[in-house]
Amino acid sequence: MDRGRPGISPANLRHLARMLKQGRRPASTVYDSIGSDFFLSPAPGWLNLGLWEGEGDEREAEAAVHRLVRTLALELPTGGTILDVANGLGAQDPVIAEVTSPRLFVAVNITESQLRAGRDRLDAAEARPVLADAVHLPVMSDAVDGVISVEAAFHFSSRERFFNEVRRVLRPGGRLAMSDIAVERQRPRTVGEAVAGISNLRTWGVRRRALQSASEIRASLDALGFTDIEIRSVGDRVLVPAIAFMRGRLQRTPEAPALHRFGAKLLLNQWELLYRRGMMDYILTTATAAR
Ligand SMILES: C[S@@+](CC[C@H](N)C(=O)[O-])C[C@H]1O[C@@H](n2cnc3c(N)ncnc32)[C@H](O)[C@@H]1O
Numbered sequence: 001m002d003r004g005r006p007g008i009s010p011a012n013l014r015h016l017a018r019m020l021k022q023g024r025r026p027a028s029t030v031y032d033s034i035g036s037d038f039f040l041s042p043a044p045g046w047l048n049l050g051l052w053e054g055e056g057d058e059r060e061a062e063a064a065v066h067r068l069v070r071t072l073a074l075e076l077p078t079g080g081t082i083l084d085v086a087n088g089l090g091a092q093d094p095v096i097a098e099v100t101s102p103r104l105f106v107a108v109n110i111t112e113s114q115l116r117a118g119r120d121r122l123d124a125a126e127a128r129p130v131l132a133d134a135v136h137l138p139v140m141s142d143a144v145d146g147v148i149s150v151e152a153a154f155h156f157s158s159r160e161r162f163f164n165e166v167r168r169v170l171r172p173g174g175r176l177a178m179s180d181i182a183v184e185r186q187r188p189r190t191v192g193e194a195v196a197g198i199s200n201l202r203t204w205g206v207r208r209r210a211l212q213s214a215s216e217i218r219a220s221l222d223a224l225g226f227t228d229i230e231i232r233s234v235g236d237r238v239l240v241p242a243i244a245f246m247r248g249r250l251q252r253t254p255e256a257p258a259l260h261r262f263g264a265k266l267l268l269n270q271w272e273l274l275y276r277r278g279m280m281d282y283i284l285t286t287a288t289a290a291r
Contacts, residue, residue: 008259011035025133026205027155028111036089036117039256040246040264045091045121048151048179049242049282051234056244058252064241066095068179072148073099075177075286080145083108083169084127085134085162086152090118093125096148106139108132135161137169144169149178154210160220167224170289176226182233182281183211193277196270203267214283226287238282239275243268 011032034047042050042061050064051071069092076082078101087093087107097105105127109115115122115129122129132138134149134156147166156162166176188194201208212220214231221229246268250261274280 008257009033009035025110026207027152028113030155030203030205031088031111032113036114039253039260040249042242042245043091045089045118047088048092049238050245052237052241052245054241056241056246056248058245058248060241061245064245065091068238069095069148069150070099072150072177072179072284072286076100076146076148076175079103081143082106082146082148083137083139083144085137085147085149085166086110086155087114087118087122087127088150088152089114090121090125090127092150093118093121093127097125097127100146104128106130108134108137110134133157135165137165139169141168142171144174145171146175146177149176149180151179151181153178154181154206155204156210157207159210159212159217163220163224163226167226167289172289172291174289176221176285176287176289178285179238180217180283180285182214182217182231182283183279184213184281185277185279186211188279189277192273193279196273197279200267200270200274203263214281217283217285221285221287225290227290228286228288230286232284233281234284235275235281239271239280243272243275 041047042065046065048065048068051068052060052064054060073096081104082100082102084093084096084107087109093107105125107122107127108130110133112131115131130138135158153159153162188197218229218231250264
């Protein structure tokens, strides 16, 4: 979605078609459509929703997206092999590299266009880009000291298979740090909740089986032998200010295409409803691979 462009790109049209009939890699369709210059991104190249101290002021946006990644990266060991799963446009990778000083840094993404667009940032982080699926990591077993995944696991075809892969590639004592969307209540109570839930699944190419509560996510990690599992609910510091920030940005960018603005307004209202009604939350998860 390019700022200022009047029309809809072929990638946008593919995205709209895939909302009706999901393809094999729905997330790639979504992120090809969003492009590398999304008019709602908090700062160039950043796609996460941020960890905010304030209420969603534009002036805090860049600090908020950095803070989310730093908070997670600080949970990882330093000087080892680090794997960033679902690295977006790569803006987070120099931050992860700065915090963890990795010996080897690998960034995995299923969206090839993002890996290409983020090449300079990956170079700056000395990260090796790998086009791969989070549920089939092309990495040797017991080879990694830390895995980070920012705001992406809800896209994966199976969170459990991702955790299984993380468990396999981590050395004993290795750490996982990730942010994610938890769904605390799946069953809608009103038509508005049902419409909000379904349209978010279709827009983001998310499969129903990805909808898991924080306690279900904890149970999956526990069953796979992770220890020190900590899950923090931070919806009030992520979703609430991010929605306020994006509403402000929408007002400040009247030149964005009308259809994009309409879709964004609709989704923001739906996120607010899903959060306020206790259906959706944003969580930070850390765990250690048992020794
Ligand atoms: C919301 S974006 C977050 C990107 C980045 N972590 C950030 O915070 O800016 C979700 C990312 O997940 C990636 N992704 C989705 N499904 C994936 C999968 N199965 N394997 C690897 N990456 C995936 C997308 O390509 C996209 O880069």
